[in-house]
Amino acid sequence: MMAEATATGSTPARVTTPRRANDRDLVDSLVTVLQERINAGEIPAGSWLRQEALAKELGVSRMPVREALRELQARGSVELIANRGARVRLPSTRDIIEVYELHGLLQGHAGEAAAELITSQQLDRLAAAEELFRQSVEDLRAADDDTTTAQRHWHEANTEFHTVIIEAGGNKHLAEMYDNLHHKVPRNLTWIALGNDVRRLEKDAAEHAGILDAIGRGDPAATRALLTEHVKRASDLLVRTVDEIGQDSPPRRR
Known part of the structure; x- marks a missing residue:
């Protein structure tokens, strides 16, 4: 069943309104807020985004909301359907394959460079993140029905x-390309694929530990290979997940 949502999260955020309702800064801030909530799964794929409800919640007029939804459509996050409104878009399997193919290329290239260029501070940050992966496994193992902590x-x-x-990796243009790719596939889809199976989450944590080890050893070739394979496995898992979600969804009205 398709959900119908505003931008509701645990604590609805009001966007500070500039002096003009159609100010570029306001539209940009709305795009950022809505994109983040879509990425985090607070607004699930298939949810309808009602302009009036969003405007009321965020404390703005409908015009900047309309412009923000158009920009989200251009990014591929939202689809605008004639006479029906805006809906959070579920990426197709082709979308996932193509986006993750680029993810693998960018991550592999950056990882190869990182194995040679990473600083001790950055390596410490990687180690802390790797520890948090293992903590998420324990959180999921201990969870009953509420997996919120593990997911966070x-x-x-x-x-x-x-x-x-x-x-x-030190390539700012690559960083910009990588950031743009995050808008194409909501990251909560990966959690949907991982978060219902402790063994899958354990494997994901182990893969990150292996990547950390390769970078720590200063092995560019191994880092590239491990990152590329890691992204490929994530792509395969997401394709299966989206296929399953699609099978459970009602057919789209044409």
């Missing part, structure tokens, strides 16, 4: 781990 720790670890690798 995994998201924090995954974001930090791969961000540090990109930073350590």
Whole structure:
């Protein structure tokens, strides 16, 4: 069943309104807020985004909300359906394959450079993230029905781990490309694939530990190979997950 959502999270955020309702800064801030909530799964794929409800929640007029939704459509995060409104887009399997193919190339290239260029401070950050991966496994193992803590720790670890690798690689243009790719596939889809199976999460944590070891040893070739394979496995898992979600969803009205 398709959900219908505003931008609701645990604590709805109001966006500070500039002097003009259609100010570029306001639209940008709305795009950032909505994109982050989509990425985190607070607004799940398939949810309808109602302009009036969003405007009321965020404390703005409908016009900047409309512009923000158009920008999210351009990013591929939202689809605008004639006479029906805006809906958070579930990426297709082709989207995932293509996006993760690029992820693998960028991460592999950055990882190879990071193995030679990483600083001790960045290496410490990677080690802390790797520890948080292992903590998320224990959180999930101890959880009953509420996996919120495990999910939060995994998201924090995954974001930090791969961000540090990109930073350590030292290519700012590659970093910009990598950041743009994050808008294409909501990161909560990966948690949906991992968070219902402790063994999958353990394997994911072990893969990150292996990447950390290769970088710590200063082995560029091994780092590239491990990152590329890690991203490929994530892509395969996401494709299966999206196929399963698609099978459970009602057909789209044309």
